[in-house]
Amino acid sequence: MGEIKKLKERNKLIAEEILKRDDFVIVNHHDADGLCAGAIIAKALEREGKKFKNITAKQLYSETIREIQSAGENYIFVDFGSGQLNLLEEFLKENFFVIDHHQAVKSDYEFHSNPFLFGFDGGYEVSGAGMTYLVAGELNEKNKELSALAVVGAVGDMQDYKGRLEGLNRKILEDAEETGLIKKENDLRLYGKISRPLTQFIAFSTNPVFPGLVADSHASSQFITEMGIELKQGNAWRTYSDLSPEEKKTFTSGLIMHLIKNNYSEFRAKNIIGETYTLLKEDLKSPLRDAKEFATLLNSSGRHGMPEVGLKVCMGDRQEYYNNAMELLLEHRRQLREGIEWVHENGLEEEKGFYFFDSGEKIKEEIVGIIAGMLYGSPLVQQNKPILAFAKQKDGFVKVSSRATDDLVRKGLNLGEILREACAELGADAEGGGHKIAAGCRINKWQQKEFKEKLNKKIAETIKL
Ligand SMILES: [Mn+2]
Missing domain, CATH: 3.90.1640.30 (inorganic pyrophosphatase (n-terminal core))
Known part of the structure; x- marks a missing residue:
């Protein structure tokens, strides 16, 4: 305490x-x-x-x-x-x-x-x-x-x-x-309850990722229809918030079952239900009404080079900047979708201490960390190691993003510390740090191999791989 x-x-x-x-x-x-x-x-x-x-x-x-x-x-x-x-x-x-x-x-x-x-x-x-x-x-x-x-x-x-x-x-x-x-309420804790059509809601869920459904609209819509839930009402795509209480129950337990079938612990699977936070002063249909969606909207403006848009929305703008932010949100989602698809097509490498992909210029450095986090739960990786991603920065540096799981942190993994140490050892202008569960840094192009070796060693030592 x-x-x-x-x-x-x-x-x-x-x-x-x-x-x-x-x-x-x-x-x-x-x-x-x-x-x-x-x-x-x-x-x-x-x-x-x-x-x-x-x-x-x-x-x-x-x-x-x-x-x-x-x-x-x-x-x-x-x-x-x-x-x-x-x-x-x-x-x-x-x-x-x-x-x-x-x-x-x-x-x-x-x-x-x-x-x-x-x-x-x-x-x-x-x-x-x-x-x-x-x-x-x-x-x-x-x-x-x-x-x-x-x-x-x-x-x-x-x-x-x-x-x-x-x-x-x-x-x-x-x-x-x-x-x-x-x-606060107890409800399904996935992004897009109000704003995403059901299919996208599942296929592009980031936390968790649904194995076998991730980035696959076809599999996701089939999954939903098999539960007896209609995807459309007239011409409009239905969202989670459009479902009846009965349908919501079916939908939610279907998702939990799916996770358990795919080797998630019961605790983690049920974790998709939890506290949600509704901003009562916001418009009923606005993404700002849900704390998670509000945060995604802010992430999209900040990470796509227009932080002033997000700041103005935080400061109270619900007109010009808000509309602007909504456009950026769509763009952000498109890039996340393309990023996750890119990794699924190109695959990851498994090293001793971590999973790894280098997206070069294919995924923006600003979102490569989010993509790395999205991969937990996808069939591409297991939960036993952190995920490390490289992306090319505009200034020529290599951006490094890393993500771990709660379990790994409990075992003693501290990504922020490991990255900071590794950078200090590399010397000159390699810099970084962050949280135990998520951290980032930048290194020089010629340091990639050495950096990976250092991380392999440090991670394997802490979590005994
Ligand atoms: Mn923070």
Whole structure:
């Protein structure tokens, strides 16, 4: 159990210091959690009448820090920065704050809030948006109205993978319920309940992937029809939300049975049912009404180079930017579909310590990690090793993304640490880190072989392969 009092003290210290200063550059990560975090602190600064602007970055590489170091007076890094504290101090002295939940490097820097410092697990107990929300709470009580965004951030980072939000996330969820922003329910926890036709709903489910049905519309529609469920109503494709309560039951138990038949443990199979979070103030038909879909929409804008669109939606826009975000969402889904199809066609290699594919330029570096995560459950891989993917970055570096399972983490696997260590050993401009279950880094082209050797060794050692 974490030390909530000490965490609160730290957040208070940061909040008080923020109130003393002005002219802020908010630097946020480009995924759903990062965008929510960026919007939460922006809203909070706006309330205090502070001057601010947002900058979104994919990763906090050393040149990213160099590029932004004259953008303003004070910096607030949200959803990253804990792994780069030493670099940040070097460039920005004391003119920055870090509010993050990724694993941190050793440092005594004062204006740094991170759950791991206080005995909380940033992997599932609180997200970057959640940490930022807690700091915002110390700035002003009224910031309770930002709690829904903190829930969206947590869900976007898949912190509900055990079936529901836990730890500090639970407290934040309670705030969101108390303020009437969110209602929690037990329901099917797959993406696209409102927005995806049933066939796509199954074929392109990412968490979990349905073996034998993944990326296969034909097999998926057959699977649904065999359960006695109509795919269409008149001319319109039906979605999960269009089904009758009876049909929903049939559909859900059909999916669970399918997973069990395909060697999923009963626990994991039943895990597709769990808590869902409905944003009560959003339109009934809007994807923003479901926390998971809201997060996917944000991911699509951030990962496709238009983070300002997602930020504006978080800040409240439901017109121009919202429409824009809907288009990006379609594009994001198309790319995920094509990416997963590409891997199915080209296959993976199995190495001692991991499964591996190199998509070169075929899959965008921004989504290659999501694709890697989608592969668990597909017949291409087993659950016994992490998945590693390479993609070509525009700047010539090789982007490395890695994903593991909850079981592997329980066995002691820590991808964030392994990647950071491997990069440190490779030296010059190989950089990275992240979570135990998901991490990323970049390496130089000529380092690929050496990097893979290092990882094979490190992973095999920790999980005894
Ligand atoms: Mn995060």
